């Protein structure tokens with residue numbers, strides 16, 4: 001059926017996008033870049049149009065066959081079911097006809113799970129990145145790289161490619177476009193609203209939260225609409241033999257409802273993340289409510305609170321807030337304008353009806369259903385399964401509470417208090433003085449001349465204008481950020497731009513820190529370098545007074561800290577394989593720039609460390625050690641940041657490349673033609689999603705990079 005596929009279908013109707021994709025990939029491997037780009041782009045575009053048409057056809061056919069429904073009640077006897085089936089068939093016919101007008105018959109067939117996986121993980125953009133690079137279309141390559149990276153934040157080659165694009169002359173910030181942005185606008189709004197909230201711009205926050213609610217509802221509708229036409233797994237042969245048409249119809253409709261319910265979790269999952277944010281919509285409404293209240297929009301706040309109460313009708317905080325509003329507004333809180341919004345009440349009612357049917361299926365038809373919501377009230381769960389449901393719910397709550405509990409003990413396997421095996425290095429602060437677990441400050445790891453040499457190296461690399469020139473800091477607009485890796489230093493040395501011995505010193509001091517930490521934290525296994533870079537943060541001139549931001553916001557190095565819930569998610573985009581962190585400081589001639597540790601709330605500061613030449617701060621990279629850096633308000637603060645892993649698999653291949661070059665003593669490691677070879681796309685088919693994301697995060701040779 002696919003042999004006739006061309007970039008435009010003969011009939012003028014849309015061809016199957018999976019076939020276009022396969023053809024494009026074939027051209028990619030045949031290195032016909034023009035054709036590869038054309039076909040892959042066409043496949044992306046066709047898929048989008050097909051999804052859109054489906055949505056339109058559904059909307060157009062909502063009323064099809066409705067006249068049949070009236071007959072259900074009027075007809076006597078047993079013919080009601082024929083009218084019901086007639087209604088279903090009319091609607092199906094309407095949709096089929098509608099789709100057939102613009103989509104070719106082959107393109108209407110369901111696509112394979114592999115294709116779903118490819119497009120869900122945005123792999124087409126991985127191919128496109130290389131393809132456009134080969135074609136010399138750099139802006140297109142940059143957009144493809146960015147689009148892929150958003151959904152694969154732990155893909156190291158793409159991260160490096162992006163870094164390299166950033167350094168290319170003529171590439172501007174605007175080129176880093178996420179082409180799939182529209183598909184998850186709710187997250188852009190979510191982040192923007194949080195930002196407005198953090199600077200207490202309440203009116204703006206309320207406005208953006210409201211947009212976020214609407215976008216969440218819109219995305220949910222989009223997702224649900226696709227369920228209907230995605231072909232809900234037809235009951236298997238076995239079931240088909242043993243059951244009749246009504247059982248089959250029931251199984252199909254339960255599958256459909258279950259698919260629609262699962263949209264809650266899909267919409268609540270950030271691109272590139274595995275777990276959804278629990279109770280996403282109620283959480284957004286909660287934020288909206290607070291923002292409206294703070295902005296003085298009491299009517300809006302009451303309306304949102306009432307919407308929120310639809311999810312949690314007996315929530316005592318919400319009820320007492322409502323009472324308060326009622327008193328403040330002089331009884332006006334009952335006015336019609338302050339009822340829950342129509343959209344939310346439709347959403348909740350529909351969801352409740354669906355859940356009722358689904359739990360009915362669980363009770364009577366052996367159906368399995370994973371409820372994506374925490375707010376589901378007990379009443380919709382049938383008595384006979386309520387006990388089991390409660391136990392499950394309890395388990396989930398326990399798990400969440402456990403995450404909330406402060407982990408006093410670090411399960412990293414490290415145990416502070418070992419020896420310090422280098423002469424001249426002393427312990428300045430231990431766990432006790434730093435009020436925490438597995439933290440240490442050591443002094444004397446570098447001499448002043450060594451600090452000066454590395455500082456000079458940073459200055460030279462920065463002044464070369466080779467890409468390490470100051471960029472805006474990724475953390476704050478008030479600072480510049482320069483970074484240098486060992487491999488980069490080696491390359492500069494090979495090009496005669498810096499001293500070989502200085503590049504080697506940069507490498508050597510990392511080894512020193514590894515020796516110190518391995519011993520002090522009594523590491524049970526070998527420690528591998530996971531990533532190392534020399535980072536300088538400099539205050540930009542002017543605009544420094546009254547800064548409230550941080551040079552590096554509070555974070556945990558190997559998981560995503562959620563201060564509100566005190567949980568830390570060990571999943572991408574966090575660098576989950578980092579086990580031990582260290583920062584080796586080089587200077588103190590700047591203002592601000594203190595490192596501080598906090599509680600899991602990201603607010604309560606438990607210890608502060610002032611940088612100075614030769615000072616090392618070491619700590620386990622997990623949730624016991626949230627930390628941040630205060631604003632650098634004058635001068636330049638340089639430090640060597642190092643992360644270690646216990647897993648060999650995750651070791652830093654760039655560092656090994658530099659080491660190999662030194663071993664060969666002066667031989668050029670990267671051949672000219674290899675330099676240009678971008679990371680080839682990799683696919684992780686037939687693995688579950690956790691394994692997949694692990695595979696994506698795996699480090700492979702730097703040869704695969706641009």
Ligand SMILES: O=C(O)CCC(=O)C(=O)O
Nearest residue numbers: 552557583595629639641
């Ligand atoms: O520079 C510092 O003191 C800490 C930097 C840091 O926490 C990080 O890069 O993860």
Ligand SMILES: [Fe+2]
Nearest residue numbers: 555556557627
């Ligand atoms: Fe950090």
